[in-house]
Amino acid sequence: MFFETINKHITPNNSDIAIYDSELNSYTYTQLYDEINQIEKLYKTQNIQKGNLVILNFDKSFVGLAHLLCCLKMGVIYIPIDNNTPKNRLDKIIASSKANAIINNDFSIRFLNSAPNYMDNEACCVLYTSGSSGTPKGVVTSKKGLASFINWSSKEFKITPKDILTNYAPFHFDLSTFDVFAGLKNGASTWLIDNKLSSNFRLLGEHIKELNPTVWYATPTVYNLIKQYGNLNQINQPRLALFAGEVYNTKELNSLRNIWNNTTFYNLYGPTETNVCTYYKLPKKIEDRTTNYPIGIACPYSKILVTNSDELLISGETLMLSYLNEPSLTKEKIITTNGKKWFKSGDIVELKNDLIYYKARNDRMIKKNGYRIELFEIENELSNHPDINQVACIFKNNKIIAFYSGNKCSNITLKIYSNNQLIKYMIPDDFFHLTELPVNSNGKIDYAQLIQYL
Template identity: 30%
Template sequence: MSTPTFTPVIEYLRTSAQEHPDRLAFVAPDDISYSQFYQAVRQRAAHFARHGTQHGDRVAIWLPKCQDYALSLYAAMEIGAVYVPLDGTQPAERARKILDSAEPTVLVTDAAHFRALDGWQRDTLKLVLIVDDVPCDYAPVGNTAIMKLAALQPSVELPPPFAAGVDDLAAILFTSGSTGVPKGVQISYGNLHSFIAWALAEFKMTPQDVFANHAGFHFDLSTFDYFAAAAVGAAVWIVREDEQRDLAALIAGIRRHKVSVWYSVPSALALLAGSGELTSEVTASLRHVLFAGEVFPIRQLQALKSCLPAACALYNLYGPTETNVCLYYHVREDDMARDKPVYIGNTLPGVIAEILDADGQPVSGERAIGELVVSGACVTPGYWRRQEPANYVNHLHGRHATGDLVGIENGFLYYHGRKDRMLKLNGNRIELGEIEAVLGAMPGIAEVAVVAECAGDTQHIVAYYTLRHAGERLGVLDIKSYCSARLPRYMIPRLARQLEELPKNANGKIDYRALEQLTRSTSDTAAMPHADDRNEIVTADA
């Protein structure tokens, strides 16, 4: 396959606005044609530029999933700014950490999220744009204009479309950070092109397709939905946060919009497949079902496959945020006879995958297992204003050490697990150290250690802690309330257990292996503590 000519992803929208002006860019409740949508993008970009936003400046977006979110990120790219998407459901304290790091020129938000920021301010901030029409007066703060979308003047001089280069930044996607501060993965236009160009060739999508945008806009999976759709003039259904795990809403949306392309984490597909509601009538329109972000348990994948039309292509896509998708596997019929998850497959064009042992030496052969190191145009230029020893030099040379252990089976790469202390739950990447940093600052806690509990095909987060003063106790509601105000829901520990002392190794460091053994030994008897057990907590969907 020859390497396609570089096309910045913003150009796809511009082209579809000309070639497919009357086709829907987004479907209900966001019905809008490509020409109307691009005109709105241009208007918003003009307001960003009018308030001093320039090439390389950051435009932060903290909203629930909606058309305004997509419009704002496109408007940032239209003038060469870098969009910074924030999870609309995360606590304000974490959002402030991301905003402090990104130092945006523009913040697009709504009244509820703006109030939650409680006066947050940076010298770089020139415009806060409130997109909803909640009655409230906003006064400028310093040099920052605070404006409601409804009050903006429509007649603003439009800026020239920015001509993005391969190395220009398109986005900064913030992920969990081991120090307690989320880290920003820089995404270049070249990174996005390497994935989207491959996807267009592999999946052969058309203007008649309808994409289900299930992932959050802060999640790298979402870049496929809106950029690939715009490239062919297809429509996108934005699945709202309250619909993402609402079985009735998902089934109704697939049926109503005749969704043909679905891309999500496996857990969402497992929910649908296990419901009994994913009938042949519902799935008749599906042509491509793609999954990524975590291992898909084979029994659940078998259940999904049985619900899909025979002609529907099923793909496992692999890659951390730092590479987006770098490997893929087209699931075959004979894979359904396996008793373990399907392969992560082979590399995309232009991507090189190496398997290295603990000494950094290449290994090969069917039985060899090592860390996957990826090279190529898909690899991020690095982290935003941060140098991490593990990958700083790698990123300078277009390489990324994934921390994933892989091997080769039957000529395909196979995932064996994590090398470090990062895990994924429902596709969300979680650094256990970030949870430790948050709980470690809780009044009354002396030490804390967080581990992952594996139960069958699932993982849960377990926190162990000691108290500063003997005889004190922390209640269930205290810990739940503290975590929920500072961490996304998926990062809240499922269990929290108080110990007299955390186990230590010979170097005086916390012995995580001992804690993992303790977790395994107690999981059968303490997985679901009683309501009056003040030393253990349970959080739903953690």
């Protein structure tokens, strides 16, 4: 069980601080122990059982975290989602996951499906991510995989009870598994940063000054915003800054390293389907380089392979079990060679001096501000608009641009429509109306030509 990997410090008599919330209230390990037990009693009276699937639809808080940990303790498979998910998307997740219950922002429980769920006993949680078929897909993460990652990262990053870890990423991002579980496993404190605080960088800066966190794990976009708005020169440096989720432009990275000049930086890499599978420790000395840093070498629990077409394949203990209720998609993305299962990452890489460098994608998935987005999911939702015939999205200069044919609509109307259908980070930045979308000789949309319109 994964819970046994992390619960050593969660005991009836441990007055160390386990959690800080977004208002900087602190909670001890004993308080966490009590809260988990109380929730367990509630779940039992409500007949929530081992093997059930439960959607956690709430923002981050101490009680929210206790719900998540209670699921782990009981063997309930949890599905954390953004509590601002539009109803339409939430309904899709409820239907495709066949979840038994959903826990809302006020921690009330709504039952969805009484049919027993035949989940793999190895399953720990399901993380939903943008789907190339047009609907979100759920990555089923295993207990063993999570344990491997937490055991390794605890050692590599030498987490001790003295550490304060920041938890910036929401629970539905794999990044958050490190902050929360490595913190608890090692008796450290974890600072939960909720939705509201995560977008108020000035207040975040003030709180950082007060709390002095020692370990950061965030996307380059977040580091850049903290640097710009957080008055970094007035605060203590963390001992460790881990980044992942997107390429960190070396010039931007170096400008942060010039301020945090005693901090050790790591580049971590891995899609949700495998969690972190490669890592690279940046040299202490800030180098005068213009190229990006490598994603490094495989973690001890991972195996990597580069195909003839330069695609990175990933195998090992952290590999997901499946996409939830999507056997054909799972078969398409996980291939078996020489008795080993490999995940086709879709990332094009280059090997140089035994180090892996990320180059590009081999499909239309994009990363915007660290968020993973399938452009087809946006196109699919927008094509349901009554005035739109055809839609094609492109990604350029960190902007999503949607071209459409049909009746011309105001950009404001289309933004509001997108906001009702899509999660906020997927809303296109701009809309362009065309009488007809350009097609190539195969009759498919000519994306290269669309770029010419800009």
